[in-house]
Amino acid sequence: MSEEEHKKGRNFIEAIVEKDISENNNDGRVHTRFPPEPNGYLHIGHAKSICLNFGLTEKYGGKTNLRFDDTNPTKEEMEYIESIKEDVSWLGFDWEDREYYASDYFEQLYQWAELLIKEGKAYVDDQSVEEIAATRGTPTRPGKISPYRERSIEENLDLFRRMKAGEFENGARVLRAKIDMASPNMHLRDPIMYRILHAYHQRTKNEWCIYPMYDYAHGQSDYIETITHSICTLEFEVHRPLYDWFLDQIATGDYRPKQIEFARLNLSYTVMSKRRLMELVKEGYVDGWDDPRMPTISGLRRRGFTPESIRNFSEKVGVAKRDNVIDVALLEHSVREDLNKKAQRVMGVLDPLKIVIENYPHDVTEELETINNPEDESMGYRKIPFSREIYIDRNDFMEDPPRKFFRLSPGKEVRLKSAYIIKCEDIVKDHQGNITELKCSYDPETKSGASQSNRKVKGTLHWVSAPHAINAEVRLYDRLFNDEDPAGYKDHDFKEFFNEKSLNILKECKLEPSLKDAIPEDRFQFQRIGYFCVDRYSTSEKLIFNRTVTLRDTWAKISQKK
Numbered sequence: 135m136s137e138e139e140h141k142k143g144r145n146f147i148e149a150i151v152e153k154d155i156s157e158n159n160n161d162g163r164v165h166t167r168f169p170p171e172p173n174g175y176l177h178i179g180h181a182k183s184i185c186l187n188f189g190l191t192e193k194y195g196g197k198t199n200l201r202f203d204d205t206n207p208t209k210e211e212m213e214y215i216e217s218i219k220e221d222v223s224w225l226g227f228d229w230e231d232r233e234y235y236a237s238d239y240f241e242q243l244y245q246w247a248e249l250l251i252k253e254g255k256a257y258v259d260d261q262s263v264e265e266i267a268a269t270r271g272t273p274t275r276p277g278k279i280s281p282y283r284e285r286s287i288e289e290n291l292d293l294f295r296r297m298k299a300g301e302f303e304n305g306a307r308v309l310r311a312k313i314d315m316a317s318p319n320m321h322l323r324d325p326i327m328y329r330i331l332h333a334y335h336q337r338t339k340n341e342w343c344i345y346p347m348y349d350y351a352h353g354q355s356d357y358i359e360t361i362t363h364s365i366c367t368l369e370f371e372v373h374r375p376l377y378d379w380f381l382d383q384i385a386t387g388d389y390r391p392k393q394i395e396f397a398r399l400n401l402s403y404t405v406m407s408k409r410r411l412m413e414l415v416k417e418g419y420v421d422g423w424d425d426p427r428m429p430t431i432s433g434l435r436r437r438g439f440t441p442e443s444i445r446n447f448s449e450k451v452g453v454a455k456r457d458n459v460i461d462v463a464l465l466e467h468s469v470r471e472d473l474n475k476k477a478q479r480v481m482g483v484l485d486p487l488k489i490v491i492e493n494y495p496h497d498v499t500e501e502l503e504t505i506n507n508p509e510d511e512s513m514g515y516r517k518i519p520f521s522r523e524i525y526i527d528r529n530d531f532m533e534d535p536p537r538k539f540f541r542l543s544p545g546k547e548v549r550l551k552s553a554y555i556i557k558c559e560d561i562v563k564d565h566q567g568n569i570t571e572l573k574c575s576y577d578p579e580t581k582s583g584a585s586q587s588n589r590k591v592k593g594t595l596h597w598v599s600a601p602h603a604i605n606a607e608v609r610l611y612d613r614l615f616n617d618e619d620p621a622g623y624k625d626h627d628f629k630e631f632f633n634e635k636s637l638n639i640l641k642e643c644k645l646e647p648s649l650k651d652a653i654p655e656d657r658f659q660f661q662r663i664g665y666f667c668v669d670r671y672s673t674s675e676k677l678i679f680n681r682t683v684t685l686r687d688t689w690a691k692i693s694q695k696k
């Protein structure tokens with residue numbers, strides 16, 4: 135970003151768009167598209183691209199199309215199309231009635247290919263794809279001219295039509311653009327436009343047995359949809375001259391789409407290609423594309439991320455021209471920031487240790503008031519039951535504590551959040567010496583909120599009333615990989631870095647009773663332990679909570695140091 139752009143608070147793509155608008159290029163329109171290939175679920179990198187494409191037309195006024203790049207019939211499935219639509223909507227973007235498919239353009243693409251043949255700009259090559267690859271040369275050495283390059287237009291047209299009619303088997307022939315076998319840009323060395331593939335296509339069924347290559351289909355699809363700014367990732371920069379070449383052959387009038395490249399999003403401790411994510415799913419490392427450990431949009435959603443947190447993250451990451459790796463801590467920071475404002479505070483005990491408060495009356499339940507979110511008074515207050523028997527988390531008690539342990543230990547006092555100060559009087563153990571229960575006393579003068587002159591103790595613990603608590607399963611997650619860049623090694627498979635401890639299931643958790651009606655995707659802060667969300671497959675018979683993130687913000691720490 136230049137200094138001037140930086141001051142205006144816009145990225146380099148916005149600067150290009152603003153310039154095009156001011157020069158009235160393409161009549162000053164802004165029309166973008168998000169073009170996923172439906173061969174897997176979308177990941178956080180796609181989310182970046184979605185936010186960028188839809189964000190531009192939200193900002194400048196215009197339209198964004200959803201276009202499925204379904205030119206590869208063997209890999210694409212309906213399930214993926216559905217999931218992609220769901221994910222884009224969930225992020226909060228609307229393509230209205232512009233749901234398009236590259237396959238809708240097969241006939242037009244075919245007509246343009248015939249046009250190129252008739253103009254002597256494309257030819258049928260009988261070499262195999264392997265032979266073609268082997269004779270392309272190197273950037274400093276020209277490629278070898280195909281023996282079929284000088285076929286007559288009539289012969290090319292006849293062969294191409296017969297390719298389309300299904301006369302030849304897979305791989306027997308291809309259609310190539312006739313550009314320049316000596317070009318320093320390898321992509322211009324007579325690139326393949328069509329290949330023969332006798333395969334069933336989801337949408338066009340058995341209508342076609344030749345399929346266009348990405349480079350040929352993409353720009354022409356942009357053209358058909360009157361896209362103005364075709365945004366893609368950096369690896370396509372070297373394809374741009376070809377993108378423009380194809381358009382030059384077919385475009386009439388002034389309108390022209392413009393390809394703009396930006397750096398793809400990479401995240402530390404993550405893999406981000408659909409192919410690798412697919413391996414994790416198929417080989418059972420995770421329990422599906424929406425496993426909460428996955429960097430997929432559906433996984434993040436199931437984990438408890440909000441659409442706003444992902445959009446904010448995308449904004450913070452910015453738009454770069456050079457490849458870089460974003461710290462996954464920034465993503466976690468974004469969801470904390472959002473949930474801190476929105477999530478109701480509740481109490482849940484993950485590893486329960488029972489406490490009996492011996493001087494508290496039997497058969498009494500007090501309803502104590504507590505604030506739902508100290509960050510937002512308007513979220514109100516609620517009542518939580520308190521009684522003679524409660525649970526605290528086992529790691530909040532130590533029989534033989536170090537000096538600075540401010541939680542509970544023999545003879546010491548702590549405050550129970552929104553309740554009383556208690557003191558540990560005695561420990562009950564089983565035959566093996568395991569602690570099974572604590573005997574405590576409480577100080578009735580220390581009821582929380584009753585008066586601000588309450589005496590103070592150092593530690594405050596979360597707790598739940600034992601007879602009122604509800605049971606739940608809680609799933610804690612850690613990073614999916616033990617290495618910052620698991621796919622970055624030539625001699626190691628990325629799965630070797632799979633973190634075996636990335637999932638920890640706790641089945642005996644005790645939660646405050648207000649959570650009994652929580653439904654999937656409800657989000658909470660369990661005080662002192664993190665943000666949680668009700669799992670997609672949770673039911674009232676079996677409540678399941680996923681921990682989205684812990685409360686410890688490593689990103690805030692890093693950025694403070696800077």
Ligand code: ATP
Nearest residue numbers: 169170171179180182183366367398399406407408
């Ligand atoms: P993958 O390699 O993960 O399969 P892809 O680029 O093949 O990704 P597509 O479905 O072809 O996936 O991509 C749809 C759009 O999303 C493209 O415009 C692509 O550039 C963009 N995109 C894909 N991955 C990223 C990423 N990591 N960061 C930003 N944009 C991305």
Ligand code: MG
Nearest residue numbers: 170171173408
């Ligand atoms: Mg792809």
